[in-house]
Amino acid sequence: MVPSIMEEKLFRFVLPAALILGSPVLAQDAINPSGLSGPSGRPYSPYAERAYPTQVYFGDTHVHTGLSGDAGGGGTRLMPHDAYRFARGEEVVSNTGQPVKLSMPLDFFMITDHSDAMGAITDIIGGAPNILADEQGRYFHEEFNKGGEAALAAALELTAAFAQGQVSPALNYQPGNPAYARVWDDIIDAAEQYNDPGVFSTFIAYEWTSLVAGNNLHRNVIFRDGPELTRKILPYTTTPPVGSPNPRDLWKWLENYEQTTGGRVLAIPHNGNLSNGWMFPLVDDFADSVPLDPAYAEARNKWERLYEPTQIKGDGEAHPFLSPDDEFADFETWDYGNLDASVPKEPEMLPGEYARSGLLRGLSLEKALGVNPFKFGLGGASDTHTGLTAPDNDNFFGKFTGYEPSEERSQHVSKTYADGAVALLSSQYITGGLTAVWAQENSREAIWDAMHRRETYATTGPRMRVRMFGGFSFTEEDALRRDLALVGYTKGVPMGGDLDPGEGAPSFLVYALRDPMGANLDRIQIIKGWLDADGEQQEKVYDVAWSGSREPDGAGKLPSVGTTVDLSIPSWTNTIGASELGTVWEDPDFDPSESAFYYARVIEIPTPRWTAYDAVKFGINMPDGIQLTTQERAYTSPIWYSPQQ
Known part of the structure; x- marks a missing residue:
């Protein structure tokens, strides 16, 4: 037109x-x-x-600090307090000793450290007796304490081991471990300390990191509530028997949280581009690939109101193979395989990975099931593992501490296939995105409500x-x-x-x-x-x-x-x-x-x-x-x- x-x-x-x-x-x-x-x-x-909502607010819904194993292990020493101070506009010193500050403060912020192994990384680095008594624990303790390239490689190795279910139980702390509950309390305390309604809103949140044989099914769990309700629970994990990697079980946990506390919560999936077709399925991959049923559609429609199509690990709005007539579809495309590069990408996987194809599949499933399971709004995020949300290209501080600014960071091999071939170069990481929310005020409740009604949009960084x-x-x-x-x-x-x-x-x-x-x-x-x-x-x-x-x-x-x-x-x-x-x-x-x-x-x-x-x-x-x-x-x-x- x-x-x-x-x-x-x-x-x-x-x-x-x-x-x-x-x-x-x-x-x-x-x-x-x-x-x-x-x-x-x-x-x-x-x-x-x-x-009606009259203001737009910009924030990050996906941030990891040194409390996450793959962040702290790789050298991230910034903790939630540091991340909050940075996001609200203060200058901090990065994990590699560099002064860093945002061009403009963010309006809202969510720290989403991993629920699996919550509290373990400080024990691994510090060499707690229970860690050193475990062979894998001793190995990662030694590698993480070498720092630099060795620590980054060990952090990626830990991620791959978790993806394949090979992390020792001694390292994978779960609810019931005293350190687990203590760290959850610390996360809640930090969010409350920095929550400043009208100026800077913080949220109590965590990441549920489902990785089935390396296929990315991660969700960020975002609470509308404060400490009086969120202290009544401990985050759900993906490790049986306490947790489960099946999203249906996460949705049951969300339902139980709301029923038992009277609170409100939602989940935001991300990085379908690394799921090898599992993010927007047509069949239940956890039940012998039987067709999805109405119960699945109703639960996902209820709990997963937003999807994160753009972040540091590539852009997932569209793919040129799926949208050959779209000249802008090939934007920061990652299609090397699943998260740990254990299985290379095949063309038939792509329709289950990208936001646009997911929306299309949702229409088809609605026709068959009566409910659209993929009726999601859009928001961007960083998924930074440095504690630093830095979405501007002239101020990019990388995904991991090893990719903070340096002469060498753009020329690393980030991931390889089993045969040693290059799967991903560090130059392919992109700056994180932001979620923009139309809300009536800058408060935890108003922003969460806007996210729930999907009155949001994603940006790749600009405001x-x-x-x-x-x-x-x-x-x-x-x-x-x-x-x-x-x-x-x-x-x-x-x-x-x-x-x-x-x-x-x-x-x-x-x-x-x-x-x-x-x-x-x-x-x-x-x-x-x-x-x-x-x-x-x-x-x-x-x-x-x-x-x-x-x-x-x-x-x-x-x-x-x-x-x-x-x-x-x-x-x-x-x-x-x-x-x-x-x-x-x-x-x-x-x-x-x-x-x-x-x-x-x-x-x-x-x-x-x-x-x-x-x-x-x-x-x-x-x-x-x-x-x-x-x-x-x-x-x-x-x-x-x-x-x-």
Whole structure:
């Protein structure tokens, strides 16, 4: 869709983000106590009687400190208190002795140290008697205390041993161990100490790290509650007989937590790209591959409201093999195999791994089971194991302590296959993403509630502001409104919502404002997935708003925005692209009998990647094949359409 002349006017100027995207909004049934209102029945002030989320908050939902075995073992000495201070904007000293600080503080933060072996790593490093009495314990104690490359290699070795079920019980602390409960109390205490509603919200959380023969099924468990409820339980693990690697058992644990405490909790899966097809299955891999049943669909729909498609271990929105017509699908793609590289990737695994294909599978399963198990919103995160959430390419502190800034970090072999062949290079790690949440206030409760209703979007790091609404009565003029939230909530539903059948085809009001300190925007796209009349999965990417005077060619392809990147600095200029983009787009291929989902993808102009900054800061020449530029992006949670039953 080519932007209209009226829309072009919108793109040429910028109002403050607080006015554009933070516009207070009014519920349709809000009462006007003064009686002073216009023909619409609303008060003159657009800021009066607001009843919808008006602010966007940025945070990290996935952070590991030195309390996680694979972090502490690899040399991470920053603990939860350090991570919280860094995230709220303080300068800290990194694990390798370097001063580090964020360009801007985060709004909310979740430390998600592993539940399995909670409390063990300090005993391993310190050489507790029970550890040294175990052969494997002595080995890891010695390797971790060597530091540097040896410690990093040992941390990766420990991860591989855990993935294959080869960690000694002496190291794999479980509930019932005094150290386990003590560390959980410490985690809760730290979250409470740094929780500052209105300024910086922290959450009590942990990671349930299911690894079935190396296939990644990790979930981050996020509580809405404070210490009075979360102290009543101990985190669930993946190790029998106390725990289980089966997600169904995790969901039962979540149900039990809510029933016994009256609290609220949800789980966020991540890194399907390392699951070898297990993340979005069509059959139950824990029950002889029988087809999924309604109980599975209902439980996953209830507990897993969000999915993490982008983080340090690659981007998992789409894959070029699955989406060959999507020119932006091959973004920071990791497809070497499962987490520990024990099984190489095969093409037939891919549909069970990526967010877009997972959403499509959800439509098919809903048709068969009556419930969509993969009806998830989107959020980004870091999965840092340094305690440092550093999502900017010019400030990247790596996945592990061994990959904190150094001349050598971009040229390591990170993972190998069983035959010694290279599976992953350290240069393929990417900066972590962020979760953006539309909420009424910066508080633990309001942010958790927004996540639960899926009013979120993922970014690959930049703090761009993105709104998306779906409805049946948006007009082109709505894209010109500066009270965007009022229009969106009055006429439609926000990202993460459901569209009931209406008159004609659905339309979508979408708007994006660049990161104030970041790059201009190239384009906004809407990705549609649907089931056709034969029940076959279909997808299409639509360019709906873009910068400049570009015109699609005869095949409908929009020309590249170009580049202004100067790798010698490195930097870029915002002389191309747009500071804001927005439009109303109506689905030209709509069939009211077909179930569908829609989400927006916002793409920046090219900018330097962290490897380019390393090249200049350390004065090194990067080997051929190392990627030096990137196009950062955001993905909104979908809006779903279901035909009238």
